[in-house]
Amino acid sequence: xxxxxxxxxxxxxxxxxxxxxKSSTAKAVAKRLGFRHLDSGxxxxxxxxxxxxxSVEEADWENLSEQGFxxxxxxxxxxxxxxxxxxxxxxxxxxxxxxxxxxRVSFVASLPASRQSILGLQRKAGEDGGLVADGRDMGxxxxxxxxxxxxxxxxxxxRAMRRLREMGGDSxxxxxxxxQARALDTRDRSDSQRTISPLKKAEDAIELxxxxxxxxxQVQAIADLAHQLxxx
Ligand code: CDP
Numbered sequence: 001x002x003x004x005x006x007x008x009x010x011x012x013x014x015x016x017x018x019x020x021x022k023s024s025t026a027k028a029v030a031k032r033l034g035f036r037h038l039d040s041g042x043x044x045x046x047x048x049x050x051x052x053x054x055s056v057e058e059a060d061w062e063n064l065s066e067q068g069f070x071x072x073x074x075x076x077x078x079x080x081x082x083x084x085x086x087x088x089x090x091x092x093x094x095x096x097x098x099x100x101x102x103x104r105v106s107f108v109a110s111l112p113a114s115r116q117s118i119l120g121l122q123r124k125a126g127e128d129g130g131l132v133a134d135g136r137d138m139g140x141x142x143x144x145x146x147x148x149x150x151x152x153x154x155x156x157x158x159r160a161m162r163r164l165r166e167m168g169g170d171s172x173x174x175x176x177x178x179x180q181a182r183a184l185d186t187r188d189r190s191d192s193q194r195t196i197s198p199l200k201k202a203e204d205a206i207e208l209x210x211x212x213x214x215x216x217x218q219v220q221a222i223a224d225l226a227h228q229l230x231x232x
Contacts, residue, residue: 009035009130010147012226013138017191017199018184019159020152021210021218024166026134028219030081033132033226037082038125040135040142043118044109045096046074046085051108052100053087062111069117076121083125102183106190109136115197136191139202148226149205152218156181158211 012029014022023039030037050072051061076083077091084091095101108114122142125131133142139149154162160181164172172180191199201207206225210218 008128009033010226011126011129011143011145012132012148012150012222013143013146013202013205014132014134014150014152014222015136015138015140015199015202015205016152017159017188019163020154021159021162021215022134022152024215025152025210025218025222026132027082028215029222029226030132032219032223033130035130035132036078036125038076038122038131038133039082040118040122040133040138041105042085042096043074043076043121044105044114045101046087046092047072047114047118048101048105048108049092049095050074050087052104058104061108064111064113066113066116069114072117074118074121076125102187106187110190110194110196112196136199137197139205140200141197144202148222148229149202150222150225151201151205151207153207153209154211156185159184 012026012033012035014026014029016022023041026039027037029035047069051058054072056064056068073086073088075086075089077086078084085096086092119142122133126133126143133146135142139146139151157177160177161172163184164176164180169176188199208218208221213221
């Protein structure tokens, strides 16, 4: 990974189920505190996109070694407020959130070799501190010594509604909402039930239910916690 500047400060982790608003919240908290934001889900999405672009048959993904995943050449480059994900040296953004990637990412993330291949990259992103990292195992596995750990939850229906709005649907119908809720629930089950780094609340994490909170309120709540713990 290429890094350009040193920033000091604590590591704050945000874990939780799909669509709980982790990434957007983490990004806003990082901006407010002058920290960098690491979206670890984007790395699993990049591995998945890298595989889709490769000549490896989907049926063989589960047999890939750690080196096989490393060969996909996923990297992080520091950007103004966080990290840009690169595949073979090229920036990727919206391509990471297509249905083709989303439908397969939990499977890829359940493979120990895939997780191991990007562990060092994630830890390196935190080596200078001043980081807000979001994902599923930030507080449990990647940054077990983080100074502040948050576990974000929200009701499934609210998460489905937020995800649809994020995707540009102003007034989703009941069918669309039910489909989105099912897709999120399927991914949560896969993420919680896998044997390696399952989605779970770290013992020392603070649970924050955002169902009734407006976006700005949840950002403020986390910034307040950081202040209360005199981390800043
Ligand atoms: O934004 P959303 O909640 O839809 O998902 P994401 O953060 O982009 O993560 C996509 C997928 O990557 C998750 O469903 C997990 O399967 C996997 N993931 C993981 O296993 N561990 C992480 N630290 C982050 C994501």
